[in-house]
Amino acid sequence: MFEDRIQLAHGEGGSLSRRLIEDVISPRLGNPLLAPLGDAALLPAPASRLTFTTDAFVVTPLFFPGGSIGRLAVFGTVNDLAVAGARPEWLSLSLILEEGLERSVLERVLDDVAEAARIANVLVVTGDTKVVPRGAADRMFLTTAGIGVLIDPPPPGPAAIQPGDVLIVSSSIGRHGVAILAARESLGFEPPLASDCRSLLPLADALRGAKVMIRAMRDATRGGVAAVLHEWAAASGLSLTVDEARLPIRDDVRGACELLGLDPIHIANEGVLVLATPDEQAPAALAALRSCNAGLEAAVIGRAESERGTPVILHSTLGINRVLDLPSGALLPRIC
Amino acid sequence: MKYLDEFRDAGLARRLIDRIRRTATRPWVLMEVCGGQTHGLLRHGLDEALAGVVELIHGPGCPVCVTPAEAIDFACRLSLRPNTVLASFGDMLRVPGGVGSLNDARSQGGSVRIVYSPLDAVELAAADSQRQIVFFAVGFETTLPATALAVLQAEARGLANFSVLQAHVRVLPAMEAIVDAPDNRVQGFLAAGHVCTITGYDDYRDLARRCRVPIAVAGFEPVDLLEGILECVTQLEQGRCDVSNRYERSVRREGNPAAQGHINRVFAIADRPWRGLGTVPRGGFEFRPDFHAFDARRRYPDPAPTLPVLDDGDCRSGDVLSGRIRPHECPSYGVACTPEMPLGAPMVSSEGACAAYYRYSTRRPPLACPLPR
Known part of the structure; x- marks a missing residue:
């Protein structure tokens, strides 16, 4: 018997567990590699080196404008593989469910997982489900791990960034973090701010197709673009200068950030690539990115320079340079 | 973005900087009262753009900073009471009290909820009658009307499980204390635009006249701040000391009478300790007797009151x-x-x-x- 709500027994390996897999999970995620439902999936031998990554997802609310925990769990892992120069192939999916979770919520999340996996052309080949007592989890936590097959040699990485290289973002920034904050706190923006949660594979493919030379490429998630730039400055030993006027920021995100006292460059994204390329490669990189829907707002935002005593410098719209710092701890809104 | 970009216009800002530099025949010392203005000045590098002409001293207008450590410790203890939720603005969570911060209390099992408005705390109380909701009310006159409104709403809705730990402060007495201090260097003020939106600026005239300091009511964007600085410098050069509103899109002379009405119904002016400054006469508020039922200090006689904790010697x-x-x-x-x-x-x-x-x-x-x- 499968009730409307998840019970502890759904995670205990008995008949309810089996019904959960057969009635809810397999119909949505089934594929020949998952079908045997063994202890481990048997994968075909790949033609080249592998990349492997994992991520945990604890977002609240589970559904938000522009995405859900299900889409995040697939695209988050897929994007980590994509920026490493790989074609994502196989995912694992672990569900930690809170006792009492509505079955319909689980079904909607799994629908989103299935749709995102189709979009990214990956297979969920193994998984696990645990149910914890009410209060021991916030409704639902997901973990995905992903294996990708390396297509080309991966970008050499931030240590290879040279003075004069340009810094590019693939899209407007700050949308995911602001959308989550607005949804979580019921801030009531109209129209609602939407997350940019999406696959970055088309962007990586377009850059590869255009044979753009990339020094470093990252998915700018938590900590925002600022966190990526700080990592790169440390790894390269260079100073990175950002031109504030060139940062692509949508008006709704800017407005919300002004209201909440936040800086979009510190805010999480789920669909923004940051890349460093040699100066002469920038036009080709921008053209490749802008050929994709996810890259229509791509822009050059700054440049690497020889070390100037400050890791990341923001050139403000008033023409004044200042330190671009990393935020410390959680981003909390100001009060007045 | 409308109402924002025009006040960050780089060309206009540069022209204002030039005018300030041309107007000043000697260096002047100004204080921007509000912490939001401090951040605006530093974020846009205006302090450096005016170096040598205007020295900006940063004022006490950070409500979180002047909230007494004792109040934070009390808030922490309230959050640890059974069936009690402490609702607070997010800014307060990391601020150390004498013992710890609200974040520390939370990690020890304290129940702390971030709210964006006091009215959200009223809704929490309405939604959960089994639990006591205590709103930790801090801030200047800017946030005070919403606290007053929350109390009035809770009263109208008969919410017996809502109360307020009140640590609101008034900005004008602090400005007076600063210019009256024997070692004062402040020659002019940028008054806090959002406080004046509520209070108006009539009350500033006495201070300007008595202490011979020009006061410009100023906003928070580069052009707003520079307009305020230019006004002060112009007055100082001309030997004037008037109150001038340079934030006209938000501030009216009489302020916001409706908001003032809410404040005056619920609160009365009182002496109040400020963290770092000591007791400021008439520097804060107390509940009027009709609303004592909503005063968390009365509802929860503190079982473990600490002596007022002074900042230690390493922190100035x-x-x-x-x-x-x-x-x-x-x-x-x-x-x-x-x-x-x-x-x-x-x-x-x-x-x-x-x-x-x-x-x-x-x-x-x-x-x-x-x-x-």
């Missing part, structure tokens, strides 16, 4: 808040005191002067040399 936040020193002149700044490990509230709050310096300024210790232009 009192001197920073009163403009005696600038943040980087404190020996702890950036060394023993950083946003990750703050010794004092001004390093924590998004409005705090030390945090503004740490975040934006070129004076951070890690910078071996000044930033390139």
Whole structure:
């Protein structure tokens, strides 16, 4: 018997567990590699080196404008593989469910997982489900791990960034973090701010197709673009200068950030690539990115320079340079 | 973006900087009262653009910074009471009290909820009659009307499980205390635009006349701030000391009478301790007797009151808040005191002067040399 709500027994390996897999999970995620439902999936031998990554997802609310925990769990892992120069192939999916979770919520999340996996052309080949007592989890936590097959040699990485290289973002920034904050706190923006949660594979493919030379490429998630730039400055030993006027920021995100006292460059994204390329490669990189829907707002935002005593410098719209710092701890809104 | 871009216009800002430089025949010392203005000045580098002409001293207008450590400790103890939720603005969570911060209390099992408005705390109380909701009310006259409104709503809705730990402060007495101090250097004020939106600025005329300081009501964007600075410098050069509204799109002379009405119904002016400054006469508020039922101090006689905790010797936040020193002149700044490990509230709050310096300024210790232009 499968009730409307998840019970502890759904995670205990008995008949309810089996019904959960057969009635809810397999119909949505089934594929020949998952079908045997063994202890481990048997994968075909790949033609080249592998990349492997994992991520945990604890977002609240589970559904938000522009995405859900299900889409995040697939695209988050897929994007980590994509920026490493790989074609994502196989995912694992672990569900930690809170006792009492509505079955319909689980079904909607799994629908989103299935749709995102189709979009990214990956297979969920193994998984696990645990149910914890009410209060021991916030409704639902997901973990995905992903294996990708390396297509080309991966970008050499931030240590290879040279003075004069340009810094590019693939899209407007700050949308995911602001959308989550607005949804979580019921801030009531109209129209609602939407997350940019999406696959970055088309962007990586377009850059590869255009044979753009990339020094470093990252998915700018938590900590925002600022966190990526700080990592790169440390790894390269260079100073990175950002031109504030060139940062692509949508008006709704800017407005919300002004209201909440936040800086979009510190805010999480789920669909923004940051890349460093040699100066002469920038036009080709921008053209490749802008050929994709996810890259229509791509822009050059700054440049690497020889070390100037400050890791990341923001050139403000008033023409004044200042330190671009990393935020410390959680981003909390100001009060007045 | 409308109402924003025009006040960040780089060309206009540069012209104002030029006019200030041409107007000033000697260096002047101004204080921007509000922490939001401090952040605006530093974020846009206006302090450096005016170096040598105008010295900006950063004022006490960071409500989180002046909230007494004792109040934070009491809030922490309330959050640890059974069936009690402490609702607070997010800014307060990391501020160290005498014992710890609300974040520390939360990690010990305290129930702390971040709210964006006092009215959200009223809704929490309405939604859960089994639990006591205590709203930790801090801030200047800017946030006070919403606190008053929350109390009035809770009264109208008969919410017996709602109360307020009230630590609101008034900005004008602090300005008076600063200019009346024997070592005062402040020659003009940028008054806090959002406070004046509520209070109006009639009350500032006495201060301007008595202490012979020009006061410009100013906003928070570069052009707003520069307009206010130009007004003060012009008056100082001409030997005038008037109150002038340079934030006209938000501030009217009489302020917001409806908001003032809510405040006056619920609260009366009272002496109040300010963190770092000591007791400021008429520097805060108390509940009027009709609303004592909503006063968390009366509802929860504190089982473990601590002596007022003074900032220890390594943190000179009192001197920073009163403009005696600038943040980087404190020996702890950036060394023993950083946003990750703050010794004092001004390093924590998004409005705090030390945090503004740490975040934006070129004076951070890690910078071996000044930033390139």
